[in-house]
Amino acid sequence: MRLARRLPRRLLALPLLACALVPGLALAAQVKGRVVGVEKLLNPVWNEAKELSAHRFTFREPSPTVRSDLRNLTAYAPKEVCIAAIAEGAQPPPTLPLLVTVGGGRTTPVTLVVAAGTRVHFENRDPFPHRLYGVGQASFSPGDTASLASRDWTPPGPGRYEVRDELAPSLRAWIVVEPLVAAVAYPARDGSFTFANLAAGKYTLRGYFAGNPVGAPRAVEVGAGNLEVKDALALTEAAPAPPDKAAPGKAGKKHEGGN
Amino acid sequence: MVLSRFWYLVLALALGASAYLLFVATAVHNREALRAAREGLQPDVQVVASYLRDDARRRSSLLIAPSLDEEIRSQVAKSSAAADKVPAEARDKARSALRKQGEAMPADGRFDALFAVDAAGRVVAQTGFDQAAGLEGFELGGYPLVADALHGWVRDDAWVLGGRIYRVVARPIELEAGALPAGAIVGARIVDDTFARELSRRTSAAVGFYAAGKRVASGAPESFDTGQLDFITNDLAAVERDPAYKDKGLTDVRVLHGDLAVIYARLPGEAWDLGAGFAVARLAHLSASPLEFESQKTEADKAAVPMGPLGAVAAALALIGLLFSVLEHTRPLHAFRSEVLRLAKGEIEQLTASRFRGVYRKIASDLNDGIEKVAAKGGGARRADLEQVLGPIPTQPAMSAFAFPGAADASSDVAATSATTPSAPRPLPVAPPPPPMRALEPTPIASSISSSAPPPPRPVPPRPPGRAEEADVEPSTQPLPEEMAEWLGVFDEFVRVKQQCSEPTEGLTFEKFQVTLRKNRDALVQKHACRRVKFTVYVKEGRAALKASPVRE
Numbered sequence: 001m002r003l004a005r006r007l008p009r010r011l012l013a014l015p016l017l018a019c020a021l022v023p024g025l026a027l028a029a030q031v032k033g034r035v036v037g038v039e040k041l042l043n044p045v046w047n048e049a050k051e052l053s054a055h056r057f058t059f060r061e062p063s064p065t066v067r068s069d070l071r072n073l074t075a076y077a078p079k080e081v082c083i084a085a086i087a088e089g090a091q092p093p094p095t096l097p098l099l100v101t102v103g104g105g106r107t108t109p110v111t112l113v114v115a116a117g118t119r120v121h122f123e124n125r126d127p128f129p130h131r132l133y134g135v136g137q138a139s140f141s142p143g144d145t146a147s148l149a150s151r152d153w154t155p156p157g158p159g160r161y162e163v164r165d166e167l168a169p170s171l172r173a174w175i176v177v178e179p180l181v182a183a184v185a186y187p188a189r190d191g192s193f194t195f196a197n198l199a200a201g202k203y204t205l206r207g208y209f210a211g212n213p214v215g216a217p218r219a220v221e222v223g224a225g226n227l228e229v230k231d232a233l234a235l236t237e238a239a240p241a242p243p244d245k246a247a248p249g250k251a252g253k254k255h256e257g258g259n
Numbered sequence: 260m261v262l263s264r265f266w267y268l269v270l271a272l273a274l275g276a277s278a279y280l281l282f283v284a285t286a287v288h289n290r291e292a293l294r295a296a297r298e299g300l301q302p303d304v305q306v307v308a309s310y311l312r313d314d315a316r317r318r319s320s321l322l323i324a325p326s327l328d329e330e331i332r333s334q335v336a337k338s339s340a341a342a343d344k345v346p347a348e349a350r351d352k353a354r355s356a357l358r359k360q361g362e363a364m365p366a367d368g369r370f371d372a373l374f375a376v377d378a379a380g381r382v383v384a385q386t387g388f389d390q391a392a393g394l395e396g397f398e399l400g401g402y403p404l405v406a407d408a409l410h411g412w413v414r415d416d417a418w419v420l421g422g423r424i425y426r427v428v429a430r431p432i433e434l435e436a437g438a439l440p441a442g443a444i445v446g447a448r449i450v451d452d453t454f455a456r457e458l459s460r461r462t463s464a465a466v467g468f469y470a471a472g473k474r475v476a477s478g479a480p481e482s483f484d485t486g487q488l489d490f491i492t493n494d495l496a497a498v499e500r501d502p503a504y505k506d507k508g509l510t511d512v513r514v515l516h517g518d519l520a521v522i523y524a525r526l527p528g529e530a531w532d533l534g535a536g537f538a539v540a541r542l543a544h545l546s547a548s549p550l551e552f553e554s555q556k557t558e559a560d561k562a563a564v565p566m567g568p569l570g571a572v573a574a575a576l577a578l579i580g581l582l583f584s585v586l587e588h589t590r591p592l593h594a595f596r597s598e599v600l601r602l603a604k605g606e607i608e609q610l611t612a613s614r615f616r617g618v619y620r621k622i623a624s625d626l627n628d629g630i631e632k633v634a635a636k637g638g639g640a641r642r643a644d645l646e647q648v649l650g651p652i653p654t655q656p657a658m659s660a661f662a663f664p665g666a667a668d669a670s671s672d673v674a675a676t677s678a679t680t681p682s683a684p685r686p687l688p689v690a691p692p693p694p695p696m697r698a699l700e701p702t703p704i705a706s707s708i709s710s711s712a713p714p715p716p717r718p719v720p721p722r723p724p725g726r727a728e729e730a731d732v733e734p735s736t737q738p739l740p741e742e743m744a745e746w747l748g749v750f751d752e753f754v755r756v757k758q759q760c761s762e763p764t765e766g767l768t769f770e771k772f773q774v775t776l777r778k779n780r781d782a783l784v785q786k787h788a789c790r791r792v793k794f795t796v797y798v799k800e801g802r803a804a805l806k807a808s809p810v811r812e
Contacts (some may be wrong), residue, residue: 049403050412055508055531056403057414058312059319065436066411073410076380076400103394104380106401125397127390128421147390167419169532170403188342189378 028197033229037236046073093117107173131166174211281549296520296541315415330356335442339378353384370446408443417528424450470535
């Protein structure tokens with residue numbers, strides 16, 4: 001498996017090491033592309049938290065100098081949108097665990113698409129403990145992870161898994177186990193993404209957000225040379241979260257909550 | 260002693276009722292104290308919640324200055340533009356500027372930690388929260404509060420980090436109007452005892468904050484023992500199961516240890532989902548018993564007691580008791596003692612039972628009986644009753660109201676004696692000696708002098724025809740005027756005693772009465788050669804009786 005350059009260095013190091021061990025690396029190519037429509041993807045955690053019924057604040061009001069359409073709680077693509085290159089045949093899991101950092105109220109990345117059998121390595125980067133668990137997963141029960149400590153988990157099989165933290169309600173991560181996934185990339189804030197070393201072959205590029213596939217898949221064929229996908233991948237077809245109620249037309253609406 | 264006994268009963272009931280009322284009053288007082296505490300808690304919760312909200316707004320306003328700080332804005336913008344990591348230069352400059360801004364804040368509004376966050380959520384600079392100072396890649400971007408600020412919102416939140424509660428506010432750092440913010444400025448205030456005491460000082464409420472099943476901070480007015488707030492920890496498990504707490508984040512009033520009224524409220528923010536919140540408490544001043552009022556009273560309380568009426572009632576009760584005691588104890592005892600003294604001095608030969616009431620009458624009667632028996636054993640008779648003196652007294656058909664029980668069989672003889680009929684002589688001076696005991700026993704004349712229910716007559720021996728008529732019509736010596744007056748008194752006494760003994764008095768007239776007295780008087784005068792005869796009313800075995808005593812003076 002090969003990961004995109006946008007990931008943190010440690011996160012990148014592990015898959016790169018794995019790629020070095022894969023035969024036929026000489027035939028790998030760089031694939032570049034771009035996604036659009038990220039601004040339509042609304043972060044489900046943040047959008048749930050802005051509802052009065054969530055009791056997450058005593059007051060919430062917009063800054064009048066920020067344009068109302070920008071006040072939508074859109075996803076932060078570098079961490080939350082995952083572009084997966086899905087091959088035609090089953091892919092072996094990486095020999096080294098895949099790093100996921102925990103800190104700042106979220107995991108990095110938030111959505112992860114992995115091959116079956118991939119071991120995920122959660123590392124706590126916060127100065128206080130976390131208590132991660134897999135929703136409905138007996139094999140990933142709540143357990144404390146101290147600051148700078150880690151714990152590993154291998155999802156049991158293909159499917160969509162959600163990871164939460166008993167000590168941080170805003171922390172939600174999704175792991176999608178896709179047996180055919182060959183590599184993943186994370187777009188930059190401008191939407192561009194890069195697969196550094198993708199072996200020659202036919203792939204389907206597909207975006208994932210909050211554990212769900214978004215947008216239309218795009219078929220690509222990687223040859224000996226680098227490839228640049230000309231048409232951007234639109235990620236607007238499936239938005240998991242409802243639109244911001246303070247969207248254009250409702251700008252300036254203040255929220256008050258609490259007891 | 261009926262009245263006295265009744266009075267004792269009344270007093271006992273009054274005492275019991277008073278004690279009952281005191282305990283009821285204590286219970287009512289406790290209930291009202293608890294109700295007052297309960298009612299006071301609702302406003303307390305609102306006040307605390309309002310304070311937290313206002314405090315958050317005030318603190319968000321304090322973040323305007325750092326969010327507009329040119330150095331901070333520029334350095335955060337540089338960091339946001341850097342894809343890989345926060346530039347070291349931006350980190351240093353932003354930290355310096357942030358520290359200055361923090362120090363410039365008013366003392367009562369200072370934050371425990373300030374963070375400058377770039378658009379990626381990475382912490383560019385921070386003051387406070389030193390445990391994160393050395394962490395590479397430390398960020399806050401995943402928190403909804405920070406995400407909101409990075410999208411142009413100003414809001415507050417409450418975090419629970421490492422078991423501590425943080426009140427957090429954030430606002431965007433904007434480079435140009437209409438554009439997405441370049442970053443955000445975040446301020447955090449630790450909820451500790453200092454915070455709680457300040458909150459309590461401003462709201463006058465006793466408040467405790469809890470998180471992860473533990474009390475993390477508390478503050479209370481001086482009159483409230485903050486140690487009481489430790490009890491909330493033991494109640495948190497039950498609070499978590501409270502449906503109202505689950506749904507609305509607010510419990511009803513819960514009473515701990517009988518006198519501590521508490522309302523629990525979840526803390527808005529992420530703390531809401533982490534079981535963190537605050538408890539507002541009031542201590543109800545309850546009394547375990549009415550005696551505790553004594554130690555709690557004040558001069559004003561004492562002044563509110565109507566001492567005058569209470570004293571008057573107490574005095575009246577005492578007087579009534581004394582009156583009953585005098586009427587039923589002192590006076591009868593005095594009269595009895597006087598009568599006994601007269602008896603001891605020999606002024607009288609026996610006690611006049613009719614002068615006494617109740618048990619004294621019974622004692623007098625028994626005493627008289629005893630005297631008679633003792634006298635009989637001694638061989639003498641201190642006095643003669645009608646039957647002893649006259650022998651069996653005849654039943655007088657014409658005076659049916661005056662029947663002498665046990666004398667019916669001898670009535671004809673007596674009548675003959677009274678009539679002094681030659682054909683039936685009867686030695687008047689010496690009456691047939693009755694059996695000693697019988698002779699000396701008081702004759703229950705009263706039981707025989709009845710108007711409606713005379714005792715069954717004894718078998719009457721045959722007598723010559725017309726003899727009774729002769730006896731009936733035999734003239735008697737007419738009573739003297741003073742004797743008539745005395746007999747009237749005896750008659751009245753006799754009637755009264757009969758009524759007291761619940762004997763019928765219908766048909767009993769003085770005319771009939773005096774005929775009997777006259778005959779008996781004549782017989783006694785003739786027998787004892789006395790000057791006059793004194794009649795006495797007494798009670799014999801529960802019935803009115805009449806005795807005649809010859810007076811020789």
